[in-house]
Amino acid sequence: MTQPGYDALADLYAETFPDPYAFPIERHAAAAFAEAAAGRPGRTVDVGCGLGHVAADLAGRGLDVLGVDPSPAMLGHARRLHPELPFVDGDASLAALPDGPIAAILARFSLIHVEPAAVRAAVRDWSGRVGAGTPVLVAFQAADEPGPPLAFDHVVAPAWRWHPDEFARLLAEAGFTESWRIVHREKDYRFPMAHLLAVRG
Numbered sequence: 001m002t003q004p005g006y007d008a009l010a011d012l013y014a015e016t017f018p019d020p021y022a023f024p025i026e027r028h029a030a031a032a033f034a035e036a037a038a039g040r041p042g043r044t045v046d047v048g049c050g051l052g053h054v055a056a057d058l059a060g061r062g063l064d065v066l067g068v069d070p071s072p073a074m075l076g077h078a079r080r081l082h083p084e085l086p087f088v089d090g091d092a093s094l095a096a097l098p099d100g101p102i103a104a105i106l107a108r109f110s111l112i113h114v115e116p117a118a119v120r121a122a123v124r125d126w127s128g129r130v131g132a133g134t135p136v137l138v139a140f141q142a143a144d145e146p147g148p149p150l151a152f153d154h155v156v157a158p159a160w161r162w163h164p165d166e167f168a169r170l171l172a173e174a175g176f177t178e179s180w181r182i183v184h185r186e187k188d189y190r191f192p193m194a195h196l197l198a199v200r201g
């Protein structure tokens with residue numbers, strides 16, 4: 001596949017973001033997700049894994065992780081930085097994934113780059129691929145006001161930000177029940193950021 005924005009800027013992205021998390025709360029959210037996924041059979045899929053740093057953190061927490069991303073350049077960095085982990089060329093639909101059980105799904109700041117109608121379709125696909133009790137963690141730039149997703153001027157690729165209630169509703173429509181959410185506001189950031197964990201019923 002290709003992802004023109006990330007393919008063009010992958011080297012700069014790798015230099016700019018050498019760490020998996022920009023803020024401690026993100027690490028805590030990932031740790032709570034890893035606890036929710038622990039012991040479940042199958043692979044934990046990191047959708048839009050980018051450089052693979054978060055996949056590596058989750059692997060370090062004991063999960064069997066598979067990263068998937070549509071940008072060959074980002075995947076190139078992920079494979080170089082984390083040669084011990086498997087990475088697959090694919091998108092949020094998970095169509096490129098090998099067969100086999102899925103223990104959990106993480107999508108951090110990747111679904112923002114998927115057109116809202118396609119996000120709905122992708123999450124419905126996830127629902128069909130996973131069993132009851134499967135945790136899903138999504139993270140995204142958030143909107144303050146309830147309503148449809150808002151396009152915003154992300155520097156790398158077209159992007160939409162969601163009100164957390166709207167994303168929770170989309171997940172619920174696909175059979176995932178919200179378990180918790182964290183919304184945090186960081187100094188010098190334009191938008192709040194949301195992490196939302198939901199579980200397949």
Ligand SMILES: C[S@@+](CC[C@H](N)C(=O)[O-])C[C@H]1O[C@@H](n2cnc3c(N)ncnc32)[C@H](O)[C@@H]1O
Pocket residue numbers: 003006020047048049050051053054068069070071074090091092093107108109110111113114
């Ligand atoms: C901001 S980076 C986040 C990377 C990683 N998830 C993290 O938390 O550090 C966004 C990633 O989403 C990927 N992406 C873009 N469009 C996508 C799509 N349609 N499906 C899945 N991932 C996508 C990009 O290639 C990029 O690697």
